Amino acid sequence: MSVRAGGGGGLVIALAVWSLLPGGGAGPAAAQGVPVGTAQNAVGTLVVVRTDGIEHRLRGRGSLPLFEGDVLRTEAASQALIQLRPGIPVALNERTTLKILSRWDKAGGTTRILRVSRGGVWAKAGDGARQLEVESPAAVAAARDAEIDLKVAEDGQSSLTVLQGTAELGTPFGVCSVRGGTASVGARGAACTAPQPVNAAAAVSWKQAVTQ
Amino acid sequence: MRGIHMSKLKRAGVIALALGLVAGCADLQTKEADEAPRSRVFVANESSNSVTVVDGDSFQVIATVDSRNHATHDLAVSRDGRWLFATNLASGRLSAINTRALETVASIATGDRAHVVTLTNDNRQAWVANIGENTISIVDTGTFRILGTIAVGKGPTGLTFSRDGRFAYVSNQGDKTVEVIDTASHRVLKAIPVGTNPHFLVLGPDGRIWGTNTGGTDIYVIDPAAQEKVGAINVGPAPQQIAFGFKGLQGPNAYVTVAGLNRVVVVSADPSNLRILEQIDVGQRPNGISNNREGTRLFVVHETSNDLKVIDTGSSSVLATVPVGRKPIRVVYHGN
Numbered sequence: 001m002s003v004r005a006g007g008g009g010g011l012v013i014a015l016a017v018w019s020l021l022p023g024g025g026a027g028p029a030a031a032q033g034v035p036v037g038t039a040q041n042a043v044g045t046l047v048v049v050r051t052d053g054i055e056h057r058l059r060g061r062g063s064l065p066l067f068e069g070d071v072l073r074t075e076a077a078s079q080a081l082i083q084l085r086p087g088i089p090v091a092l093n094e095r096t097t098l099k100i101l102s103r104w105d106k107a108g109g110t111t112r113i114l115r116v117s118r119g120g121v122w123a124k125a126g127d128g129a130r131q132l133e134v135e136s137p138a139a140v141a142a143a144r145d146a147e148i149d150l151k152v153a154e155d156g157q158s159s160l161t162v163l164q165g166t167a168e169l170g171t172p173f174g175v176c177s178v179r180g181g182t183a184s185v186g187a188r189g190a191a192c193t194a195p196q197p198v199n200a201a202a203a204v205s206w207k208q209a210v211t212q
Numbered sequence: 213m214r215g216i217h218m219s220k221l222k223r224a225g226v227i228a229l230a231l232g233l234v235a236g237c238a239d240l241q242t243k244e245a246d247e248a249p250r251s252r253v254f255v256a257n258e259s260s261n262s263v264t265v266v267d268g269d270s271f272q273v274i275a276t277v278d279s280r281n282h283a284t285h286d287l288a289v290s291r292d293g294r295w296l297f298a299t300n301l302a303s304g305r306l307s308a309i310n311t312r313a314l315e316t317v318a319s320i321a322t323g324d325r326a327h328v329v330t331l332t333n334d335n336r337q338a339w340v341a342n343i344g345e346n347t348i349s350i351v352d353t354g355t356f357r358i359l360g361t362i363a364v365g366k367g368p369t370g371l372t373f374s375r376d377g378r379f380a381y382v383s384n385q386g387d388k389t390v391e392v393i394d395t396a397s398h399r400v401l402k403a404i405p406v407g408t409n410p411h412f413l414v415l416g417p418d419g420r421i422w423g424t425n426t427g428g429t430d431i432y433v434i435d436p437a438a439q440e441k442v443g444a445i446n447v448g449p450a451p452q453q454i455a456f457g458f459k460g461l462q463g464p465n466a467y468v469t470v471a472g473l474n475r476v477v478v479v480s481a482d483p484s485n486l487r488i489l490e491q492i493d494v495g496q497r498p499n500g501i502s503n504n505r506e507g508t509r510l511f512v513v514h515e516t517s518n519d520l521k522v523i524d525t526g527s528s529s530v531l532a533t534v535p536v537g538r539k540p541i542r543v544v545y546h547g548n
Contacts, residue, residue, distance in 0.1 A: 103319065104319045137360060172337060172359045
């Protein structure tokens, strides 16, 4: 993919200005096509599928724009690092598929959401607009001022490990508060398990190659 | 001076008293307005991306709420009437509407072609059938988070729960079945063959599950005790949705919008003796239908004529015709 300057420059500036307007980027009806970040590194290949089916591939370092509704995919032996606005780093482990979404609500504004159907992600969320929710078929992890790792098995079972801060793991049957250094599991048809101490650093050792 | 002063004081006192009384009245009116029984009819306008709010007693339009999404299709209202949830087919999103403020306060990404929404019996979750990806999204109605998804059959278009909440029923138009989901485990227990292009599902007054085969001409009834289809009857081409009511002593009856006939077909709501009792002429392409709590009024929306008709079940006559938005699909009633 190449972005040409000149004729398209005005459009790029207009999009950037619009996305900074209060509520501009937050309008739920106008969610698709909203720039949400960039893919910055891939060990192996990161495949990005736009909402119209167009595919882009990132190999090695780069700056591939990401938009709401994009589906990101890594295969075996591939990992990727993306940066979501306004400053949420996210790493994708191998064999991961996720979709970039958002929720808007009047009280809280826009919350960035990653819907993971398989694989694993690491993310460092902040406060306010830097909060993040990671959904799986069986659970949702909500992170605010927290560093998390979520692994999603083929059957949807989801293991949340919290490295720093506190995050919530919710299933249709209950919500668990998971502190740093502990992990909880959410499976289909069950409440999340009571958080247990884990070696959190070991759980995210996989991301070293792509975040270096 | 003193007289004038006293007079001024008296006047000031009278004014203060009057102001106090006015303020008190205003307070009282506000409280009474908050506590007064209200009934509301909500209409989803697919081509206007909006919800029309109609007073359920005067049949006057109160407001039109922008869903802040595209192709507003189905509605579910909370038991207390404070929340309305609307699916939006084109956006794949669920709108959460505060019915007091009459505004959309949240937009939740559920899945491709978000088609129908139903609230769990405790109203803590909204289940949304996404026809484009064959899933049910489970939305926490307090946090608006998606708590999980359930994979179902092809083309989920109808969704309802059993009286005891133990089972969810999902009609899949691609599979021509209704799936039974155990709400304790979220596993699909069974797929019941029901007919051509099953669509709308609703819990009937007898605890049975009623559905329409919109691709065919019949409606059917499922008994949750046996998880079997226990009755069916032809009502005409493209039956759409079902409500329930009484005609004087007669009833409960099932009132079915039949788009191909431009009529509401009235069926005895006894699965062992399903029979057509009456047919009521309505507008062009009737789709959504809902009843008031007493079962004496029906609210029917028409996709082509873009209006809502209020029908008195006692006389089977139209009491009012209310213009709504473009292509109204679904109507729900809430009465306090």
